[in-house]
Every structure is written in structure tokens, then in C-alpha cells.
Amino acid sequence: MPSVDRTQAVPVCRPLGAWEKIFWLHDRAHPLHFALTAQIRGRFSVPQLQQALTLAQQRHPLLRVRIAVDEAEQPWFVEDSACIPLLVVARQSEQHWQREVEREIATAFDWSQAPLVRVVLVHSSNGAELSELIVTCHHSIADGISVTYLIRDILQAIATPTAFGQSLSVPPAREDLVPVQAPETISLLKPMPKFRRMSGSFKVVQPARQNNRLYVSSGSLSPETTQSLMSRCRQEQTSVHAAICGAFLLAIRHQNHSEQSQNLTCTSSINLRPYLTSVNQEDVSLCAVAERTFHLLRSDTNLWDLARSVKHQLNQSMASDKLFERIFQGQEWMSTNPSPDVVLQIFKDQWDYDVCISNLTRLMIQQQFGEVELQAIYGPVVTTGVENERFVGVATLGERLFFTLVCSELVMLRSQSKTLHEEAIHLLSCAIK
Missing domain, CATH: 3.30.559.10 (Chloramphenicol acetyltransferase-like domain)
Incomplete structure (x- = not known):
């Protein structure tokens, strides 16, 4: 070695x-x-x-x-x-x-x-x-x-x-x-600090173990279904990501067993790398932000109409000036030194969702490494502490699309989590026929 x-x-x-x-x-x-x-x-x-x-x-x-x-x-x-x-x-x-x-x-x-x-x-x-x-x-x-x-x-x-x-x-x-820095942005270049010992008034506080279990389930689309989904999304003038968001929103509506119209919120993770300057695309680093979309689902809501709504709202919020404004807002907020509890509460208020979709999109990485073959990527899996914890990780590797769903037992049972996952995939499969 x-x-x-x-x-x-x-x-x-x-x-x-x-x-x-x-x-x-x-x-x-x-x-x-x-x-x-x-x-x-x-x-x-x-x-x-x-x-x-x-x-x-x-x-x-x-x-x-x-x-x-x-x-x-x-x-x-x-x-x-x-x-x-x-x-x-x-x-x-x-x-x-x-x-x-x-x-x-x-x-x-x-x-x-x-x-x-x-x-x-x-x-x-x-x-x-x-x-x-x-x-x-x-x-x-x-x-x-x-x-x-x-x-x-x-x-x-x-x-x-x-x-x-x-x-x-x-x-x-x-x-x-960020290509154009805000005038009030303070440089992060500082002299070497003196670090405090982790004792006394400031000490490491381990988050309390949550008193609910998390359920993880996974699934995938065949290469043929994945290709058909991509093709149909182009025909419907929407994106694969928006179609996935629509499928899970509809699956949640069906699982609620109500004929009444329902207001549901979807949060999408956004990759900032294409908008930033001099970024190394392959760094291990944090270059993501989240955006919410809002939807009224009726009993006759069509998946493709819903997907187009998701895409339209995301396109508006993903304009570079709005994304950069969000980054600078984060800087301004952190200058007030909020506490961890305040940050968590603001996160819940601003990013609360019925489902969050983190789509890694199509991964442009090789799959064969000598005698080792990469066959699938599942995730990301994360919990954020919102009330309706349903988080979907999506990745497309080669010709297949892979899903991973994590839910809290406070939201649904393991069997219900699996059913939700299967229903969303079923809705996608039916929509492309």
C-alpha cells in the first residue's frame, strides 16, 4: 500500500x-x-x-x-x-x-x-x-x-x-x-483566529436523538421507461425533475383519501455550480440551495399540467439574479449571529414542504473501474426537521433513474411509505404510455 x-x-x-x-x-x-x-x-x-x-x-x-x-x-x-x-x-x-x-x-x-x-x-x-x-x-x-x-x-x-x-x-x-459581489459583502479573508476550548459557556451540544424512526425505501425505472420518460417530458414541454415532483405530489394527494382540493408544497434542491465563477465542478463542497413551488391539486389534476406548473415556478426562481439575492440574504442573516434554534425555526417557516425532491440529474461519471462496476446511486437521504418529512433523492446513472424516499414515522408507517413510493412510480409509468 x-x-x-x-x-x-x-x-x-x-x-x-x-x-x-x-x-x-x-x-x-x-x-x-x-x-x-x-x-x-x-x-x-x-x-x-x-x-x-x-x-x-x-x-x-x-x-x-x-x-x-x-x-x-x-x-x-x-x-x-x-x-x-x-x-x-x-x-x-x-x-x-x-x-x-x-x-x-x-x-x-x-x-x-x-x-x-x-x-x-x-x-x-x-x-x-x-x-x-x-x-x-x-x-x-x-x-x-x-x-x-x-x-x-x-x-x-x-x-x-x-x-x-x-x-x-x-x-x-x-x-x-458569485460573479458580481454585492457592495456590502464583507471579505471572508481574515487573520488566523484564536480558537476557544470547547468548554464553559460555549460547548459542543449534540442534537437530541429524535423520538421517531425514519424509513428508507428505494426503487428504479428500467432503461426503457427512463428513456420514454425523457422523451415524453420533451413533448410535454417540461422536465424530468418537474414530472417527478408532480408524480409525488399526486401520490400524496391520493394517499390523503380526500375529494377536496388540496394545497401542497414541493421543495426542490438547486445545483448552483452552473451559475458560479471558477467553481471546480468536482470539489467536495456545498453548492446547493432550495426553492419551493406551490400547487392546488384537484381530483382531476393532470400530471403534465402539474409538471409544467412546477417547471414554470422553478424557472422564475432560478434566474441568476434571484439565486444570487438568496445567497446575499444568507450573508446578511448570518451577520446577526442567530442561534441554532432560530435557524431551525426560520428553516421550517421558509422551506416547510409536503415533499422535497433532491435530483442529482444525469450523472456524467464512468461506471467501470477495473474489476469494479458502479451499478446504481441511491440518494441523497436526509431529514430536515420539517413537519411533513418526505424527502426524495433522485439520480440517473447510465440509462436508469433511481429513487430513494425517506419518511418519518410521525408522518406515515413504513408500509405507507413504500406505497407512496410505488404510487409515484406507477403514475410516471402510466403518464408516458
């Missing part, structure tokens, strides 16, 4: 950007980490994976950090020497990984301890059958898109560790990548 020369890695010490700080504060009041699962086929050993994690950690600076608080009680990313934790469990069934993801999401990070990432391998006993690699990250350092590239890097390092890529530079906060 080649040794890792940490002197070649870029040292990390920078303050959290405004939205990284928002996610950090949210996490202190209610856990806000997420998991992405890669289903892989092929032979590899646990030592190979451990070596690959070490190489990936060297490449991506934010995989080596903890969060420290300076004397002004402002958070910074600070590099530490801890390795990425790896838990290996024997694969017991096709759904085993879903139970492991439920445990991962229910287990909070200690943000004062590095690293802010951990990995679970659900490993087949003979090493030749399917295995699942679960990567869980604190949301202040990463989003779902960036973790897909991390998974790619891990698999590349398993296949060809001697040809692994060079270390990347420390990713800046997304506010620093």
Missing part, C-alpha cells in the same frame, strides 16, 4: 461561508447530514477500500476538517489528522443497505471532531456479488452532487491507486464565487 504524503495536501483553515454556517447551526438544533449509497459489483478487499479512502481524503481538503470556534464564536474549518471511519458489515439481503442508511441518518456528527464524513460498506461475503458503499457527510462540507464525484474517486482509487489524481485546492465558500 503506497503511503500518503500529507505535506503534498493543501492545508485547510478558513471561516465557514454564510450558507455553510446556516447548515452548521441547523445541524446543532436538528441533525442535517446526508447519505449517498453506491451499489457496486466486483471483487475488492477492505484494505483496498481503506487505502482508497485515504487517497480520496488527501485529494479533497474538506474531508480532513473539523469545525472550530474562534474567540468571537465564529466557526472555521480547521484541518485535523483523523482518518475517515469505515464500518464493514456483512450483506444480508437486497434491502440491508436501507436499514444501514436509517442508522446513519439517525446518528449525528460531532462537528468538533474530524472528519465530517464516514463510510459504511455493506459487503458481500464472497466479494464478487453486489455490495453497497454508503457515504455520509455533514452538510456543511458537501452536497449530493459533490459526493457522487467522491464516490467516483474512491472507486478509481480502488482500481488504480498509483494513478490517482492530485490534491485539489481548498474550495471557497459559494458567496466568493
Whole structure:
């Protein structure tokens, strides 16, 4: 196993950007980490994976950090020497990984301890059958898109560790990548701070364990159905993402068993990378924001009409000037030093939803890595603390579209969660016939 020369890695010490700080504060009041699962086929050993994690950690600076608080009680990313934790469990069934993801999401990070990432391998006993690699990250350092590239890097390092890529530079906060900075924006370049010991009036507070269980279910569309859905969306002048939002909104309406019209809200995660300047598309970093759309669903609401409504509302909110305004609003808000509880309450007020769809879209990453093949990406899986916790992760890999649904038991039973998922897929399948 080649040794890792940490002197070649870029040292990390920078303050959290405004939205990284928002996610950090949210996490202190209610856990806000997420998991992405890669289903892989092929032979590899646990030592190979451990070596690959070490190489990936060297490449991506934010995989080596903890969060420290300076004397002004402002958070910074600070590099530490801890390795990425790896838990290996024997694969017991096709759904085993879903139970492991439920445990991962229910287990909070200690943000004062590095690293802010951990990995679970659900490993087949003979090493030749399917295995699942679960990567869980604190949301202040990463989003779902960036973790897909991390998974790619891990698999590349398993296949060809001697040809692994060079270390990347420390990713800046997304506010620093906005093409036109607001005049009042304050530079985040500060002198080296003095960090407080985590004791006394400011100490690490682990979020209280939630008294409800989380249910994870998954599904996929065949290559033929995926292609038909893409084609039909073009004909209907809408997007695949909007159609998925419409399908889950209609499935929720059907599950409510009411003939009355229903007002439902859908939140969509937005990838900011195409709007920012000089952004490394493959960094492990946080470059996402959320937008809500509002819909009145009647008993005769058509999926394609609903999808066009979703797309129209998202197009209006995704104009670059509105997205940048949202970024600067976050900066202004953080300048008031809100408490974790205030951040959580504002999050609930502004982003409360009946369903949230985080669509990683079509992943432009390879699937074959030596003897290892990437067969599916499931997720992201996350809980945000809103009242109607229904979160759908979507990813298209190769020619197939994959869904992952996480629900709180306070919203529905496990059987109802599975039914909701199946109903949404059924509605999509029927709509393209």
C-alpha cells in the first residue's frame, strides 16, 4: 500500500461561508447530514477500500476538517489528522443497505471532531456479488452532487491507486464565487483566529436523538421507461425533475383519501455550480440551495399540467439574479449571529414542504473501474426537521433513474411509505404510455 504524503495536501483553515454556517447551526438544533449509497459489483478487499479512502481524503481538503470556534464564536474549518471511519458489515439481503442508511441518518456528527464524513460498506461475503458503499457527510462540507464525484474517486482509487489524481485546492465558500459581489459583502479573508476550548459557556451540544424512526425505501425505472420518460417530458414541454415532483405530489394527494382540493408544497434542491465563477465542478463542497413551488391539486389534476406548473415556478426562481439575492440574504442573516434554534425555526417557516425532491440529474461519471462496476446511486437521504418529512433523492446513472424516499414515522408507517413510493412510480409509468 503506497503511503500518503500529507505535506503534498493543501492545508485547510478558513471561516465557514454564510450558507455553510446556516447548515452548521441547523445541524446543532436538528441533525442535517446526508447519505449517498453506491451499489457496486466486483471483487475488492477492505484494505483496498481503506487505502482508497485515504487517497480520496488527501485529494479533497474538506474531508480532513473539523469545525472550530474562534474567540468571537465564529466557526472555521480547521484541518485535523483523523482518518475517515469505515464500518464493514456483512450483506444480508437486497434491502440491508436501507436499514444501514436509517442508522446513519439517525446518528449525528460531532462537528468538533474530524472528519465530517464516514463510510459504511455493506459487503458481500464472497466479494464478487453486489455490495453497497454508503457515504455520509455533514452538510456543511458537501452536497449530493459533490459526493457522487467522491464516490467516483474512491472507486478509481480502488482500481488504480498509483494513478490517482492530485490534491485539489481548498474550495471557497459559494458567496466568493458569485460573479458580481454585492457592495456590502464583507471579505471572508481574515487573520488566523484564536480558537476557544470547547468548554464553559460555549460547548459542543449534540442534537437530541429524535423520538421517531425514519424509513428508507428505494426503487428504479428500467432503461426503457427512463428513456420514454425523457422523451415524453420533451413533448410535454417540461422536465424530468418537474414530472417527478408532480408524480409525488399526486401520490400524496391520493394517499390523503380526500375529494377536496388540496394545497401542497414541493421543495426542490438547486445545483448552483452552473451559475458560479471558477467553481471546480468536482470539489467536495456545498453548492446547493432550495426553492419551493406551490400547487392546488384537484381530483382531476393532470400530471403534465402539474409538471409544467412546477417547471414554470422553478424557472422564475432560478434566474441568476434571484439565486444570487438568496445567497446575499444568507450573508446578511448570518451577520446577526442567530442561534441554532432560530435557524431551525426560520428553516421550517421558509422551506416547510409536503415533499422535497433532491435530483442529482444525469450523472456524467464512468461506471467501470477495473474489476469494479458502479451499478446504481441511491440518494441523497436526509431529514430536515420539517413537519411533513418526505424527502426524495433522485439520480440517473447510465440509462436508469433511481429513487430513494425517506419518511418519518410521525408522518406515515413504513408500509405507507413504500406505497407512496410505488404510487409515484406507477403514475410516471402510466403518464408516458
